[in-house]
Amino acid sequence: MDIRFEEAEAHFEGRTVLHPLTLSLTERRIGIIGLNGSGKTTFARMINGLVAPYAGRVTVNGFDTARDGDRVRAEAGFIFQNPQNQIILPILREDMALGLKSRRLPTREIDAAVNGVLSRFGIGHLAERRAHELSGGELQLAALASVLVTRPNILIMDEPTNQLDLRNRDLVERTIRGLDEDVIVISHDLSLIADFDRVLLFHEGRLAADGVPWDIIARYREIAA
Numbered sequence: 001m002d003i004r005f006e007e008a009e010a011h012f013e014g015r016t017v018l019h020p021l022t023l024s025l026t027e028r029r030i031g032i033i034g035l036n037g038s039g040k041t042t043f044a045r046m047i048n049g050l051v052a053p054y055a056g057r058v059t060v061n062g063f064d065t066a067r068d069g070d071r072v073r074a075e076a077g078f079i080f081q082n083p084q085n086q087i088i089l090p091i092l093r094e095d096m097a098l099g100l101k102s103r104r105l106p107t108r109e110i111d112a113a114v115n116g117v118l119s120r121f122g123i124g125h126l127a128e129r130r131a132h133e134l135s136g137g138e139l140q141l142a143a144l145a146s147v148l149v150t151r152p153n154i155l156i157m158d159e160p161t162n163q164l165d166l167r168n169r170d171l172v173e174r175t176i177r178g179l180d181e182d183v184i185v186i187s188h189d190l191s192l193i194a195d196f197d198r199v200l201l202f203h204e205g206r207l208a209a210d211g212v213p214w215d216i217i218a219r220y221r222e223i224a225a
């Protein structure tokens with residue numbers, strides 16, 4: 001992972017939602033925390049080009065998010081807070097194949113890639129299921145599979161354990177811990193990121209703290225008190 005912010009800032013409806021920021025991210029597991037409206041989701045969306053910098057520059061593995069949007073999104077996949085909104089086609093197997101069909105890959109290659117990811121996560125039994133039939137944890141895994149089948153090097157997840165019961169939360173956490181890809185996780189679930197390599201704390205549109213989890217989580221508790 002090689003993500004660089006160079007005096008990058010973001011505005012929304014004339015308001016600054018992320019003040020100018022310069023930093024680089026190279027660790028394999030990075031957590032992002034902060035109160036609602038702190039700028040953390042805007043920061044994460046700037047990484048894969050969902051939000052363009054109002055000023056400054058953001059690069060991902062050498063690609064500029066403003067100029068090289070398609071290449072950036074190929075490098076960094078994004079899983080939204082509500083995964084059901086991300087699954088476009090009703091059947092999981094069809095949804096997973098959709099992103100590969102847009103690349104005009106041969107059918108045999110698409111089938112092999114889809115079956116490989118289904119097998120990797122042990123969710124082959126969900127392949128022909130409809131999204132509305134899946135549990136919360138299964139939906140997260142379905143969204144994860146649909147992104148990872150396109151082979152991004154970086155995976156960005158927005159509140160992946162939000163509103164999950166304990167069983168499904170543990171299922172998603174185990175899956176995240178077993179990923180080979182570099183991971184950036186936005187979360188209010190502090191235990192999920194407690195052993196990550198690095199944690200960023202955002203507050204009022206600024207990077208308020210940056211360091212090891214136990215230190216940054218303690219700072220966050222002070223802000224949230």
